[in-house]
Amino acid sequence: MDDLKKGMEVTEAKFKLTLCDGTACIHKHSKELLLAVESELDKHGLRQAVKINLSGCLGMCKDGPILIVNPGFVMYGGVRVEDVPEIVQSHLVDNKAVTRLIISPDYLYNRFFRVFGDVDFFGRQMRICLRNCGIIDPENIDDYLALRGYEALAKALEMMTPQEVVDEVKKSGLRGRGGAGFSTGLKWEFTAKQVSDRKYVICNADEGDPGAFMDRSAIEGDPHTVLEGMIIAGYAIGASKGVVYIRAEYPLAIKRLEKAIAAAREHNLLGSGILGSNFDFDIEIRLGAGAFVCGEETALIHSIEGSRGMPRPRPPYPSVSGLFGKPTLINNVETWANIPVILLDGADWFSSIGTETSKGTKVFALAGKVHNTGLVEVPMGTTLREIIYDIGGGIPKGKMFKAVQTGGPSGGCLPEQYLDTQIDYESLAKAGSIMGSGGMIVIDEDACMVSLARFFIEFTQDESCGKCTPCREGTKRMYDILTRITEGKGRPGDIELLERLGGMIKRASLCGLGQSAPNPVLSTIKNFREEYEEHIHAKTCRAGQCTAMLSFTVNEKCIGCGACKRVCPVAAVEGARREKHRILPDKCIRCGQCYEACKFDAITRA
Amino acid sequence: MTELAQDKMTTLREFMAEVAQREYSESYLIAVLHKAQELFGYLPREVMDVVAEGLEIPTAHIWGVATFYHYFNLEPIGRHVVSVCMGTACYVKGANRVLDALKRELAVEVGQTTDDRLFTLQEARCLGACGIAPVIMIDDKIYGELDSEKVIEIIRQHRRL
Numbered sequence: 075m076d077d078l079k080k081g082m083e084v085t086e087a088k089f090k091l092t093l094c095d096g097t098a099c100i101h102k103h104s105k106e107l108l109l110a111v112e113s114e115l116d117k118h119g120l121r122q123a124v125k126i127n128l129s130g131c132l133g134m135c136k137d138g139p140i141l142i143v144n145p146g147f148v149m150y151g152g153v154r155v156e157d158v159p160e161i162v163q164s165h166l167v168d169n170k171a172v173t174r175l176i177i178s179p180d181y182l183y184n185r186f187f188r189v190f191g192d193v194d195f196f197g198r199q200m201r202i203c204l205r206n207c208g209i210i211d212p213e214n215i216d217d218y219l220a221l222r223g224y225e226a227l228a229k230a231l232e233m234m235t236p237q238e239v240v241d242e243v244k245k246s247g248l249r250g251r252g253g254a255g256f257s258t259g260l261k262w263e264f265t266a267k268q269v270s271d272r273k274y275v276i277c278n279a280d281e282g283d284p285g286a287f288m289d290r291s292a293i294e295g296d297p298h299t300v301l302e303g304m305i306i307a308g309y310a311i312g313a314s315k316g317v318v319y320i321r322a323e324y325p326l327a328i329k330r331l332e333k334a335i336a337a338a339r340e341h342n343l344l345g346s347g348i349l350g351s352n353f354d355f356d357i358e359i360r361l362g363a364g365a366f367v368c369g370e371e372t373a374l375i376h377s378i379e380g381s382r383g384m385p386r387p388r389p390p391y392p393s394v395s396g397l398f399g400k401p402t403l404i405n406n407v408e409t410w411a412n413i414p415v416i417l418l419d420g421a422d423w424f425s426s427i428g429t430e431t432s433k434g435t436k437v438f439a440l441a442g443k444v445h446n447t448g449l450v451e452v453p454m455g456t457t458l459r460e461i462i463y464d465i466g467g468g469i470p471k472g473k474m475f476k477a478v479q480t481g482g483p484s485g486g487c488l489p490e491q492y493l494d495t496q497i498d499y500e501s502l503a504k505a506g507s508i509m510g511s512g513g514m515i516v517i518d519e520d521a522c523m524v525s526l527a528r529f530f531i532e533f534t535q536d537e538s539c540g541k542c543t544p545c546r547e548g549t550k551r552m553y554d555i556l557t558r559i560t561e562g563k564g565r566p567g568d569i570e571l572l573e574r575l576g577g578m579i580k581r582a583s584l585c586g587l588g589q590s591a592p593n594p595v596l597s598t599i600k601n602f603r604e605e606y607e608e609h610i611h612a613k614t615c616r617a618g619q620c621t622a623m624l625s626f627t628v629n630e631k632c633i634g635c636g637a638c639k640r641v642c643p644v645a646a647v648e649g650a651r652r653e654k655h656r657i658l659p660d661k662c663i664r665c666g667q668c669y670e671a672c673k674f675d676a677i678t679r680a
Numbered sequence: 681m682t683e684l685a686q687d688k689m690t691t692l693r694e695f696m697a698e699v700a701q702r703e704y705s706e707s708y709l710i711a712v713l714h715k716a717q718e719l720f721g722y723l724p725r726e727v728m729d730v731v732a733e734g735l736e737i738p739t740a741h742i743w744g745v746a747t748f749y750h751y752f753n754l755e756p757i758g759r760h761v762v763s764v765c766m767g768t769a770c771y772v773k774g775a776n777r778v779l780d781a782l783k784r785e786l787a788v789e790v791g792q793t794t795d796d797r798l799f800t801l802q803e804a805r806c807l808g809a810c811g812i813a814p815v816i817m818i819d820d821k822i823y824g825e826l827d828s829e830k831v832i833e834i835i836r837q838h839r840r841l
């Protein structure tokens with residue numbers, strides 16, 4: 075380990091700038107910003123005195139692009155290219171921060187930095203899995219090594235037997251972060267016990283839930299953590315080969331993983347005789363090709379083997395017969411990222427965090443109608459209310475909270491009365507949703523719950539692999555029924571039919587996809603039954619989203635500006651300039667564009 | 681076959697020859713299809729036959745795999761691929777309106793290519809940029825915080841490119 079650190083570059087720069095290189099900041103021109111900063115530094119001859127780092131997603135997408143100046147952790151948000159000369163002159167030359175650009179981090183961010191500023195944890199966020207994201211340059215292995223990277227691996231190889239590693243993981247109480255929450259230690263133990271000439275370790279990075287992006291950000295921000303976890307597992311269960319199965323839709327994450335694997339090989343952290351031991355291990359990347367069902371472990375294995383990604387019955391579990399028929403250990407990205415921490419800081423410390431049944435932290439991708447969208451890592455046991463209001467900053471535009479959707483298309487929608495639920499695997503299941511992989515979408519009063527249920531069923535219906543009839547046909551029928559309800563053609567008895575069908579699909583499907591596909595429908599029926607009833611009996615949609623039930627008319631506030639006429643795609647608006655306009659009901663397709671375009675509230679939606 | 685297409689075939693054959701050396705070489709089928717799509721933009725039938733020969737796998741099996749995964753195109757695509765994210769966060773923030781605007785502007789349905797072969801309109805699952813929803817991706821670039829007007833402006837900019 076010491077040899078490894080000898081080669082590290084030591085920075086003697088006076089200032090260290092960190093520029094967020096996440097997708098959202100790139101969208102907000104962080105690349106152009108980087109060029110501007112570099113040329114401005116050249117102008118002042120400061121190139122040597124300032125080190126520039128690119129970081130993975132800081133999770134502060136709303137205020138991007140983000141530029142952090144160290145020492146002092148001064149954080150600038152919404153920085154434009156024009157602001158660069160002022161920042162360089164004032165902050166780096168005259169040592170005065172540019173106050174107008176400093177963002178006052180009220181929620182997510184200040185906790186994030188207190189965590190890292192003091193190397194301690196405060197507030198409601200706690201970053202274990204994402205501990206390095208935003209702090210290190212993900213494309214530079216030295217940055218990872220400097221923060222005790224690969225020390226856990228060295229400790230395992232030098233001071234622990236494989237059995238001791240398995241025991242430590244078991245003792246930590248860590249459970250799979252991919253959705254089902256099976257004990258990670260037990261999984262390791264089962265695979266370790268198998269006798270075979272060859273075993274495999276797989277990282278499931280086929281993050282498919284719509285609305286979830288924590289695995290992508292974790293890999294983009296700190297790829298080595300995942301690799302280190304996998305190598306440790308290889309040692310613990312006696313495997314010599316690892317595979318990362320990652321979505322082809324994540325090109326940046328793939329690139330950073332490739333770089334990280336190459337760097338790890340150079341440093342003898344992968345390959346033969348790792349760190350002078352007699353342990354050999356190597357990792358390769360396999361790309362997915364856009365099939366949600368491949369997140370299921372047996373489907374994923376079929377996909378790596380080059381076939382259609384369809385699940386098969388278990389047992390045998392992959393720990394007995396997995397990839398190419400060999401014992402295989404599969405864990406999710408976030409699970410892997412916890413492993414080095416557990417070995418370094420100890421299972422006792424790790425299991426002191428969280429609730430009785432769920433230990434450690436969970437990363438959530440907070441999105442939808444909430445002020446601060448981004449990644450949030452909180453200890454298990456934090457309440458939904460704390461995440462949405464204290465960390466997320468509540469609902470924008472003074473709208474009312476309606477529901478929070480967790481667990482993606484396998485999860486459910488929880489209304490207000492569940493906001494004080496403490497998050498862990500069991501309590502979320504009891505409330506009628508699931509932990510899932512960590513998507514958390516906040517929904518406000520503008521959303522129609524029937525349409526939302528239809529949206530999820532449309533997704534699972536499309537992604538069903540077709541193997542089991544109840545899932546393939548049943549979700550299609552549920553989709554048809556929900557479609558007719560949203561079109562104002564719902565029939566009495568439809569709700570009961572959906573419930574019966576949903577129960578049947580859950581019981582009769584082989585894999586998790588089918589078993590959980592009806593959840594969004596069943597949970598919205600359970601919690602928002604009155605909305606279904608309104609759609610079916612009164613033919614109204616209180617959110618105004620089911621446009622087939624709407625009519626648009628122009629009222630007396632109209633000043634004849636013509637804004638509605640210009641946006642109407644079917645020329646259904648008529649009227650002379652400065653005179654009251656009229657919408658032709660026969661032509662109108664109820665797209666609602668006129669309603670949005672009108673600045674005078676002159677269009678009535680009923 | 682044009683000279684260019686032949687060059688691409690050669691590249692593909694070389695890639696397969698390299699893969700064939702590896703253990704469990706048939707398991708690299710999806711990787712080979714990714715390579716083929718990267719070269720040709722889609723997976724024409726004749727390319728699948730070449731892959732079948734190269735990896736010694738029946739074309740029927742390859743067809744089965746290629747049709748199973750959303751990522752593979754079986755029809756030629758336009759110069760720009762416009763993917764509208766239909767993930768939950770984008771959905772909640774009005775992805776439907778963005779999609780409708782695109783359909784009208786391009787005069788195509790999802791999965792189709794415009795007559796001038798400039799744009800192919802697709803729905804994407806989740807692009808993982810939920811923080812700036814609703815988003816679309818044109819080729820490899822993400823555009824976020826969109827509405828129906830902004831998205832039309834972006835398409836018009838691409839037309840002028």
